[in-house]
Amino acid sequence: MKQTRALVEGAILISLFAVLMMVSLYIPLIGTFLLFTLPLPVMMQTIRHGVKPGLLMGLVSVPVSLIVGSLSGMMLAFSVSAAGVIMGYHYRKKEPVHAIASAAVTYMVSMVLLLFISIQFFGLNLIETANQTYNETFKIFESSLKQFGNDKETAKQLEQMKEQLKQIQYLYPMVIVMMSGIAAFLNHLIAKPILRRTAVQIPSLKPFRELRFPQSIIWFYLLTIVLSLAPSEEGSVFYSIILNASMIMGFILAIQGFSFVFYFCHAKKMPTVLPVLFLIIGLLSPLLFLVRILGIIDIGFNLREKVKKS
Template identity: 30%
Template sequence: MNQSKQLTDGALLTAIFIVLLLIWFFIPITSIFISFALPVPFIIFTAKYDWKPSLIMFIATLIIGTLFATYISIPVVVISAVGGIMIGAAIKRKLTAYETWARGTVGFVVGLLFSLLFTQILLDVNIVDELNNSMETSIDMSQSMMSQLGLEEELIEEQFALVKETLAMIIDLLPMLIVMAAIVQAFISQWISYKVINRMDHKKLQFPKFHHLRFPVSIIWIYFLALVLSLFQSDPDSMLFIGLQNILVLAGFLMVIQGFSFLFFYTHYKRMSKAIPIIVIILTVIFLPLLLPLMRILGIIDIGFGLRDRLFKK
């Protein structure tokens, strides 16, 4: 009976995945929204039957997806399957929401790296070269338009030199952007899956309140180690320098999130209005260069010195 139920559920969820994949493939305007829902069938199936039966579902979706949506769909299937299975297996083992999120992030990073290799090796498309070419074309067109408007050549060249440096920095931060994309993908897909599983199986899966979020102290050590090592790297084109910059940006982002979490915790602890931290977040986005470092420092202090524990002791 269990084997029959497993086969039925597997076939049904495979069919749902294929329908979502075809919508993603043939209606590009929906691709961003559908991409968050694609891992959900894998999450539901893995959360119920564990990862081994999910591998069969993965192979089935890979074959059927290739037949209906051509080989171009292979990276999408791999990203959805690997990330979804990682999240589902964590739910099956009753890990916390944040541990599940972390495992899902790792799964989506693996899937995204596979998609980059797939496009590089099989499709002969280098993502970095394509980004460079498209940005250079856009910059050349913009320079030409500004020259036709009669602006000074020296001023134009100075402005676009700064733009080129910024864009080059963004390309160097591609690994960090991949991790950030995986974090967002894992969070949204996991949140959707919680809603579906709760409705189907009458469970109470949910993320803890944001003011309970606390990252491990090791993030601070990683951040400061990368900061110290970057002081001895004078070559901005070296792989070590680029890697350190990616670590600094990612760890700094996590500490900003920690700072926001402490802000929500403090207002909750003092029974202040919930609008206060929301207003602070909006102001931080508006005055990014001024307030973002302050929120990062607040996150460092909260993680490193245990501000919450000190408040409770008082």
């Protein structure tokens, strides 16, 4: 009886998955939002009936997506189905944090596999294609900018933009990490209210102000700084690893700094709009460097205890 029910619900959820896939691929605006709902059918099957039925549904979703959305749909189905099974497994155990973290890792591995497959089997290097697009766009921008003047200030700005463009071309690993984390978090935000309507109770995440990373983060950050002082050739593997590691560590420490600001404002009973404004301004200004230092101090010296005592 249970197996029959699982098969019937699985068939219904597969149909729902196919509809969501079609809309995500072929309708621009609505599809962008529905893209983050794709793991939901597999997630629901895993929560209601266990990992094996969830895996079975995930396997069936791959050929279904090939029919509905061609090769791009199949690639997408592979990653979102795997994320759905993993998140469903952790939701069954009431572990929302583990669900988000595991889904983020799943997306990262999927993206790396996609890059490998596209290079090895299709001869298409997506990173090189993106770099060529950036370079061509910059050349067009450079030629149009020179039409308005070719003074020293313009030349200086163009040189700075060239250097920034070079840096960006080495930061694809960091982009993959950030995109994976954001996608997993959005999956959770969308799934939580929908699952609760189906009588699946998912524990809430702790407030952002209570976020605290382990002290080992500081040592990893210091290690990346020390290694960055070692001589390395621009474009080498070592150079790329250190650059990405330092950027990721700096981003984590900035998150810790913003978390402390939210904690401080809450402890002092300040309006909620103040830390939100500080977050927006901090992300768009050089103030981000100071927020990173604040994050280091918060982790290393436990500023929150001092705020409590005061």
